[in-house]
Amino acid sequence: MTAVTLTVNGTERSLDVEPRTLLVHALRDDLGLTGTNVGCDSSSCGACTVLVDGQSAKSCTVFAVQADGADITTIEGVADADGTLHPMQQAFHEHHALQCGYCTPGMVMAAISLVEEYPGLDEGGVRHGLEGNLCRCTGYQNIVDAVLAAAGSGGD
């Protein structure tokens, strides 16, 4: 077992993990943060997307030990403490950008990162920027509209 220290959603957390433990399983199984989902085993679907030091990363493709010392933000950490949704979450709600909701945490995290990194994206930019995140329910149109709306309102 290896000791790892992560700052998760603003709180420092220390845990002992097997060296091969994926970050997503450290978050889910060791820290109980089950909002981050696992949708595949080939880094294809993006359901497990979190922010590592502010940048989106597929947490099924990162070992927990690689993230030692990093600042991690998960879906549980983006709304305000009083429950007010993050502007991206709110935009997803208002545009009906989720149905079953399984891809949603990863999609929201990827979108937050995307609009922060590339302000002023047009529709094509959003579509290409999110191509690492799969959704089977929505056909993406409402997701794209939500991200464009959140970006337009300074959605970070």
Place this chain on the structure above:
Amino acid sequence: MTITEDAPAAHVGSRRLRKEDPALLTGEARFIDDLALPGAIWVGVVRSTEAHANIVGIDGSAALEIDGVHEVLSGADLAPLWGEGALPCAWPVTPDMKNPTHLPVATTTAKYVGDAVAVVLADSRYAAADGAAAVVVDYEPLPAVVEIEDAVADGAPLVHADLESNECYTWGLWGDNAAAVDAAFAEAAHVVSERYLQQRLIPAPMEPRGCAAVPSPAGGELTLYSATQIPHILKVMTAVVLGIPENKLRVVAPSVGGGFGCKLNVYAEEILCSALAMQRGAPVRWTEGRTEGAVSTIQGRGQVQHIEMAADAGGKVQAVRVKLLADMGAYLQLVTPGVPLLGGFLYHGCYDIPNYMFECTSVFTNRTPTDAYRGAGRPEATYAVERAMDSLAVSVGVSPEEIRARNFIAADAFPYESSAGLVFDSGDYQAVLDKAVALAGLSERRADQARRAAEGSSKRLGIGFSSYVEMCGLAPSRVLASLDYGAGGWEAATVRISPTCKVQVVTGSTPHGQGHETCWSMIVADQLGVDPDDVEVLHSDTAVSPTGLDTYGSRSLAVGGTAVYMATEKVIDKARAIAAHQLEASEDDLEFSGGVFRVRGTPEAEVPLAGIAFAAFTAHDLPDGMEPNLEAHVTYDPPNFTFPNGTHIAVVEVDTDTGDVDLIDYVAVDDCGVQINPLVVEGQVHGGILQGAAQALYEDAVYNSDGQLVSANLGDYLVPSAAEAPRFRLDSHATPSPTNPMGVKGVGEAGTIAAAPAVINAVVDALRDLGVTDVDMPASPQTVWKAIADAQGGAS
């Protein structure tokens, strides 16, 4: 509706945001793999790497050396757990249908790649996976049947040697009409005869499957949690298979991350975990890996379709004759054999075709079982009909929209009895098509198409039509009986009003993304005159919602929603009796509007629903003999199916140098009856279209000749991303269904049913002047490029 003309705000019909969203947006929702079950035994399933092989030996010694792996169990070791029980097929479509015994874990022979052959028990998910990978299985390979047509070839190897044939059943629908069909073909001015392939598809909801069985050893109860669409059916089936008294079994579907039909089943892992949990007295859980799921979860489609149409000189179709070969896979899952039948009534599409003949022969192959996948039989039927209509249009020399106009069931013909024996409820197919044509800007598109063709452009434009009708609202129980289905088609609902006038709705429908909580709340809120936020909707747990038949076949609203509506009406009837008692008036003199009972003509004599709710609770002054509650239960069995319909138009740009197809515009006009929440409807249509378009352009469960699935993960199996998806442009044209009081039809599968033929018709339309008459699905760049090359080669 109960509400009178002067009723305040109608929620039904508004674009109300979903109450399901906050929990899903914040990570608060609990999916199956999120359940914390300390001390649980993790199951790893060892799956056959061979398409067909005798299991000679299973060596678990290496697995048992792994930390955390405790046991390796073969199928023979596990067999006593299910005794005489086997995985159920609920739809024996013919009396002589062959149904091979389907054990949760194979004992002697593996029948497909992915077939469970052994099980590892471990104390963590990683140990279970490591252990399963370390088990050494000694296989003696047997000849395998992989492709559908090979299964019925002379001398084909047998999937099940004891069945003496690979044919599962032959089911037909022609009555005494065969001679009339033959006569129509003999007299036809135009005959089209087409062969289409429905490739196998992997449903791929974003949440893989998973289950966890949790025993209560003291009382003998078992709770089975599963990522399932059908907790109620799963409960009955698990009780029967394992001999668990139903009163000792509870099934819970937590938040479920999509299903699309593949979670409409009773799976080996659900039976396995349940049986082991009872035996061990400890929680037992399993979560599917994505690549594992590609072979361990049912696949969809898998048909070879032969369709013939006979038309008169004017292009009016007089007869349709269809022969299918349908791939069951190696075993029959819950409704595997019935899927082709659900399409079997619809091979005349939305057209008035007087003579009809349908026959399906279903076969076993050494592949993962097939079963219901979004649309289940109806996308296949619509594909064949709509592709053939385009061929007929070419033969007759008219446009796709004209051939459809000449054949549509007329708007004044409803209720319309089809030649396949259904009674269609309502529709105006021509009006729907006209709206779609206008929305698509058809004449401008055609001008652009002609210009590009004249210039010899390498970027050809194609415009594809698909007019569809589907049957949903499954289903009248007596009709299901006539089709030998093993259950009814009703749905249950309970509505109760609490002392503080909050409303609790219990539904037997089981949502997994559809938005039932929001939509049921809107329906009930309008009926009762309360706020939708004051309505809670409970579901998906047999301890809370003990009766139901769950969610599939676009049935939730038309059947489950109607049950909720009718239960609410019964509650209002009871409230009216209490109000009459309180107001000392006759019930007949009361009107109910906006949550208040009033005596007609005496406006000051009124009592709000809240007062009645409290009175029902205190029971201090109720009418003599009345039970002190304000609740009602309804089990609703629909009198007929509902028949959503629509016309979709796809516009594609095809690069003739590379074969690449770009879906540049997509217009859909649908008639799903009265819409409860257009926001939800549009979301369903968007997602459905992309799933259908994905069959047309991207997705294919590719098997090699050895029966190995070579597109087993999301890197190889091309579920489209936002980058491939077009922007959809939607409109609607509602003709309320007379089948149910709200006039609703259903919309969950419409997009998927319509889209594939629209897209492929567009691809063929783009390339027709190059000599291309057909393109197989998926129309990958390679497939399209080859179709062009073949057509050009043939022409030179």
